[in-house]
Amino acid sequence: MSETFTLVITGAPYSSQAPQTALGFxxxxxxxxxxxxxxxxxxxxxxxxxxxxxPPSDETHWPDEWSRxxxxxxxxxxxxxxxxLRRGLVNETEQKRYELPSANLRAPFEIAGLGEWxxxxxxxxxxxxxxxxx
Amino acid sequence: MSETFTLVITGAPYSSQAPQTALGFxxxxxxxxxxxxxxxxxxxxxxxxxxxxxPPSDETHWPDEWSRxxxxxxxxxxxxxxxxLRRGLVNETEQKRYELPSANLRAPFEIAGLGEWxxxxxxxxxxxxxxxxx
Amino acid sequence: MTDIQTLxxxxxxxDHPRAARCVEMMSAEDGLLLTGNxxxxxxxxxxxxxxxxxxxxxxxxxxxxxxxxxxxVSSVDFAEMVTLSLQAQRVISW
Amino acid sequence: MTDIQTLxxxxxxxDHPRAARCVEMMSAEDGLLLTGNxxxxxxxxxxxxxxxxxxxxxxxxxxxxxxxxxxxVSSVDFAEMVTLSLQAQRVISW
Amino acid sequence: xxxxxxxxxxxxxxxxxxEALDMAFSLAAFDQSASLxxxxxxxxxxxxxxxxxxxxxxxxxxxxxxxxxxGMDAILADxxxxxxxxxxxxxxxxxxxxxxxxxxxxxxxxxxAFAG
Amino acid sequence: xxxxxxxxxxxxxxxxxxEALDMAFSLAAFDQSASLxxxxxxxxxxxxxxxxxxxxxxxxxxxxxxxxxxGMDAILADxxxxxxxxxxxxxxxxxxxxxxxxxxxxxxxxxxAFAG
Numbered sequence: 155m156s157e158t159f160t161l162v163i164t165g166a167p168y169s170s171q172a173p174q175t176a177l178g179f180x181x182x183x184x185x186x187x188x189x190x191x192x193x194x195x196x197x198x199x200x201x202x203x204x205x206x207x208x209p210p211s212d213e214t215h216w217p218d219e220w221s222r223x224x225x226x227x228x229x230x231x232x233x234x235x236x237x238x239l240r241r242g243l244v245n246e247t248e249q250k251r252y253e254l255p256s257a258n259l260r261a262p263f264e265i266a267g268l269g270e271w272x273x274x275x276x277x278x279x280x281x282x283x284x285x286x287x288x
Numbered sequence: 289m290s291e292t293f294t295l296v297i298t299g300a301p302y303s304s305q306a307p308q309t310a311l312g313f314x315x316x317x318x319x320x321x322x323x324x325x326x327x328x329x330x331x332x333x334x335x336x337x338x339x340x341x342x343p344p345s346d347e348t349h350w351p352d353e354w355s356r357x358x359x360x361x362x363x364x365x366x367x368x369x370x371x372x373l374r375r376g377l378v379n380e381t382e383q384k385r386y387e388l389p390s391a392n393l394r395a396p397f398e399i400a401g402l403g404e405w406x407x408x409x410x411x412x413x414x415x416x417x418x419x420x421x422x
Numbered sequence: 423m424t425d426i427q428t429l430x431x432x433x434x435x436x437d438h439p440r441a442a443r444c445v446e447m448m449s450a451e452d453g454l455l456l457t458g459n460x461x462x463x464x465x466x467x468x469x470x471x472x473x474x475x476x477x478x479x480x481x482x483x484x485x486x487x488x489x490x491x492x493x494x495v496s497s498v499d500f501a502e503m504v505t506l507s508l509q510a511q512r513v514i515s516w
Numbered sequence: 517m518t519d520i521q522t523l524x525x526x527x528x529x530x531d532h533p534r535a536a537r538c539v540e541m542m543s544a545e546d547g548l549l550l551t552g553n554x555x556x557x558x559x560x561x562x563x564x565x566x567x568x569x570x571x572x573x574x575x576x577x578x579x580x581x582x583x584x585x586x587x588x589v590s591s592v593d594f595a596e597m598v599t600l601s602l603q604a605q606r607v608i609s610w
Numbered sequence: 611x612x613x614x615x616x617x618x619x620x621x622x623x624x625x626x627x628x629e630a631l632d633m634a635f636s637l638a639a640f641d642q643s644a645s646l647x648x649x650x651x652x653x654x655x656x657x658x659x660x661x662x663x664x665x666x667x668x669x670x671x672x673x674x675x676x677x678x679x680x681g682m683d684a685i686l687a688d689x690x691x692x693x694x695x696x697x698x699x700x701x702x703x704x705x706x707x708x709x710x711x712x713x714x715x716x717x718x719x720x721x722x723a724f725a726g
Numbered sequence: 727x728x729x730x731x732x733x734x735x736x737x738x739x740x741x742x743x744x745e746a747l748d749m750a751f752s753l754a755a756f757d758q759s760a761s762l763x764x765x766x767x768x769x770x771x772x773x774x775x776x777x778x779x780x781x782x783x784x785x786x787x788x789x790x791x792x793x794x795x796x797g798m799d800a801i802l803a804d805x806x807x808x809x810x811x812x813x814x815x816x817x818x819x820x821x822x823x824x825x826x827x828x829x830x831x832x833x834x835x836x837x838x839a840f841a842g
Contacts, residue, residue, distance in 0.1 A: 157508055164626075164726040168374035169332050171458045171739050174781060175433070178481070182500035197629050197726040198303050198332075204376030208386040214782040217376075236632065240302035240625075242338030242351075242392065252342040256390035258376065268636035275721065276611065276642070280507055282431075283515035285726055287458040287739030288438045288767070291602055298742075298842040305552045305623050308665060309527070312575070316594035331745050331842045348666040370748065374741075402752035409837065410727065410758070414601055416525075417609035419842055421552040421623030422532045422651070428716060435736045435767040439531045439650055440618060449713035459739035462767055465811045481780030485738050487773040487817075514722045522832060529620045529651040533766055534734060543829035553623035556651055559695045575664030579622050581657040581701075608838045 158191045159183055160274030165286030166201040167216040168209060173202045176284035177220060184227055191278045193224065194271045195233040195263070198286065200243045203233045203263035217260055224262050231263040232270045292325045293317055294408030299420030300335035301350035302343060307336045310418035311354060318361055325412045327358065328405045329367040329397070332420065334377045337367045337397035351394055358396050365397040366404045426475065427451035429510035433458035436466045444516040445471050455498070455506060457482055464488050464495060479503060520569065521545035523604035527552035530560045538610040539565050549592070549600060551576055558582050558589060573597060612643040612683075614719040620651040622667055627655055630725035631673060638681035645719070646677070649688040649711050653695055656687055656702050671703055678705065686715075728759040728799075730835040736767035738783055743771055746841035747789060754797035761835070762793070765804040765827050769811055772803055772818050787819055794821065802831075 161180060165172025180190055195202055207217050224231045233243060238259075244252070245259040259265065275281045295314060299306025314324055329336055341351050358365045367377060372393075378386070379393040393399065409415045430448055432455070434441045441463065448454060450473035456463055457479040463469060465488060470476060476495045483489065483497060498506065507513050524542055526549070528535045535557065542548060544567035550557055551573040557563060559582060564570060570589045577583065577591060592600065601607050615634045617627050630646070637644035648656055660669040677685055688711035692702070709715060716722055731750045733743050746762070753760035764771055776785040793801055804827035808818070825831060832838055 162723075164724075166332070166375070169741050171433070171781070175457055175479075175482075178500040179503060183504045186501060186504055188504065197626060198300070199726075201335075201376060206376035206378050206383075206388050206390065206392060208373040208376075208378065208382065208388065210370075210374075212784070213374075236344075237629065239342040240344075240347075241300070242335065242340035242342075244340050244342065248342065249340075254340050254342065256340065256392055258340060258390055258392055268632060269640065271633070272636055272640045272642060275613070275637075280513060281721065281723075282507060282513060283723055285433065285515060285724060287433045287460070288435050288735055296839075298840075303625050305527070305665070309551055309573075309576075312594040313597060317598045320595060320598055322598065331742060333842075346668075371745065402748060403756065405749070406752055406756045406758060409729070409753075414607060415837065415839075416601060416607060417839055419527065419609060419840060421527045421554070422529050422619055428713075433739065435739070435770075437533045437767045439533075443618065443649060443711075447711060447713055447716060449717075452713070459736045459767070462736055462770055462811070465770070482738070485776060485778040485781045485783065485785075486736075486770060487776040489775070512720060512722070514716070515724070522829075527623065529623070529654075531651045537734065537765060537827075541827060541829055541832060543833075546829070553620045553651070556620055556654055556695070559654070576622075579660060579662040579665045579667065579669075580620075580654060581660040583659070606836060606838070608832070609840070 156187050156189060157279040158189045158277065160191050160194065160278040160281040162194045162196055162271060162281065162283045163199040163202060164197040165284060166198040169198065170286035172199065172284040172286055173216045173220060177223060180223065190229045192230045192232060192270065192274050194274060197237050200233040200238045200241055203243055203260050205258050205260035221260055221262065232266045233263055235265050235267055238265055290321050290323060291413040292323045292411065294325050294328065294412040294415040296328045296330055296405060296415065296417045297333040297336060298331045299418060300332040303332065304420035306333065306418040306420055307350045307354060311357060314357065324363045326364045326366060326404065326408050328408060331371050334367040334372045334375055337377055337394050339392050339394035355394055355396065366400045367397055369399050369401050372399055426453040426510040429453045429455055429506055429513045431455045431457060431513060431515045432460035434516065435459040435462045436469050440516050448474055450474060453477065453506065453510060455503065461486055461488055477506065520547040520604040523547045523549055523600055523607045525549045525551060525607060525609045526554035528610065529553040529556045530563050534610050542568050544568060547571065547600065547604060549597065555580055555582055571600065612719045613637055614645050614647055614722040616647045616649060616722060616724050617652040617655060618650040621655045622662060622665060626726035627652065631670060633725055634682060635680055643683055645684040645686060647686045647711060650691050653687050653691045653697055656706050657697060658701055658703055675704055728835045729753055730761050730763055730838040732763045732765060732838060732840050733768040733771060734766040737771045738778060738781060742842040743768065747786060749841055750798060751796055759799055761798065761800040761802060763802045763827060766807050769803050769807045769813055772822050773813060774817055774819055791820055
C-alpha cells in the first residue's frame, strides 16, 4: 500500500548527520513505492538549501544530492522562512525585500512558512524528524 | 597593563548565544584598554560572517553588530576557510574558484586557514573560545 | 515483525540527556530504533531497555565499528526503517 | 580577588555531560565562571563545586530569573570577566 | 489529531526552544490541537521574572501566559525536572500543569515532536 | 607552549570531532606542541575497524595512527570512558595512552581547547 511522508530536517549538513540519514530514508521510501509529500527544513536545517557550499571534492555534496533527488522525484523542498531569514538563506524575492547584496537559495528549494509543516503533518501518513545528534 | 586577546567563536548566531557573549567580552576588553588581536570564526561560528542574515526588526542583528565593532576598532575578523566552504560562506575569490552563483561574506570578515588561529594562540596573552551552549 | 505501539528513533549517544529520557519514556510495547550516534548504546549493553524491541541502522553500526550486535538487537537497513515507521502506531524522533 | 590556577568557563546547563566533566576536572585552586545556560547550575546548588570560587555572569543570571544567588557565588559583569581571564594562569572554555 | 511539542533545552542559550514555541503556536493558528511539554532543563522557560533585556533577547513569559488565548491546549511541565531546578507553584509562571513525563503521557497524543 | 585538544563528542554524528583533529594537526604543522584527549563518548573515535563508507564519511583511523609522524605529542584517552564503552587494548587503535582525565592532567598543558 502506498503511503505518504513529510520529512522535517532540523540539522545542518557538515555540522550534523541529519541530512544524510534523511536522504537514506527518503530514497528507501520512494523505492518502496511510497510518496514523499514534502521535505521541510527547519532551524539549522535550512543550511541544506544553500547554493554556496563547496565541500572538499572527496566528501559528499549533500545540498547537491538533495537537490537532485527532489528534482528527479518532483518533491517540494521548503525552507522555513523565519529560520532562513535569521540564518542568512534568501531567494531573490527576500533579497530585494531586505536589500541584501545577493541570494543563495539552491533550486528547487523554496521559502515558506510553518503552515507548510502543519499541512504536511495533517495530510501525510507519517511526519518524521531528522535532528542533529551529538 | 595592556594585554592581547584572540577570540574564537564556534557557535552560530540565531542558533547559539556564542556571538553575543563574545561581543560583550570583546567590548569590555577594549574598554579596559586591552587589544583584540583577532577574532577567528570556526565550525558553525562562520555563519556570523554572513552578509545575508535578515532577523526580525525587533531582534539584534549580530552579524551587523560584529561588523561594526571590528571596523571601528580595526580588528581582523577571520573565518576558517575549511569551515566556511563546507557551510556555504564564500567571498568573491572563492565564488570564482568554485564557480558558485554568488558570494555572501560580510565585510570586514576575511577567509583564511587555521594558521591564523595558531598565530593568535602564540602571540596573544589569552585565547578564549565561545562555543554553542545547549 | 510484530506490532509496535510507539517507535522511538534515537540518534544521540548514551551520554546525551535525551537518550536517558527516551529510554525512561518507553513502554514494553514500544520499539527503539538506534541511528547515528544512537548506535553507541550497543556498546553500553546495561543501558539498553530490557523489555522492548531494539533495532539499529546498519550503516551507522558499521561506521562506528560495532558489528557484533548483542542477541536482542536486530540490524535494519533504510528499507526496513521505512517499514518500521509505518508499522508503529506513532513515531517519535528524539 | 585572589589567585586562580585555572579559570573554567562553563556555558552548558547542568544536564549537559560537559558540565559534569568540567566540575569533575576542577581542583580547589581553580575558579568556575558560569555564563549562558551554565548559570542554571545556581538552581542546582548541590552540584556546585564546594572547594572552588564560583562566579556568574550577571546578564545571563538575570535573563534566567536567578537573581537570588547563593552566598558563595559572586556575580560579575563583562569587565570583571576580562579581569578574571587575565588573573588566572589559564582559561578553559567548556 | 493531537500534537505534543517537547522542549528539553534551557532558555536563551539556543534557538530551538523558541522555534518549538513557534511550532505549537502555528498548529494552534491552523486550529490543530497542540500542547507543550517542558522537561529537563527546559522547565527553566517557565520561571517567573526572567529579565532577558541584558542579553538582548525577549522573555517568553508573555507568550506562554497568552498561550490559551491563542488556542493552545495545555502547558505541561515534568514534575521531577521542576523539583530538580527548584521550581514550585510560587516560582512557576501561571497556567502550568505539572505531570509525570512517562510512557503513559505519550500515548495521549497522536504525534510528539521536538524543534531540533 | 603546550596545547591539549579535547574531544568529547562521538564520531560521525557531528563535525566537531573532525574539526578538533584539524586544530591539533594544524598546531603540529606549525611546530607547536599538541596532544589530543578523548573523553566521554569521544573515545569511540579510537575503536578499531570503523567502516564509514556506508554513511559516506571517512574513517579517521589512518589519520590518528599517523599522528606521531605529523608531530603530534600524544593521543590520550580517558580510562573510565574507555571502560564504559567496552574499549580495551584489543579494540583500541594503536598508539593510544590511557590516562585519568582529572585536574592534574590539565595542569600539564598551557592551553586546553575544544573545537565546539
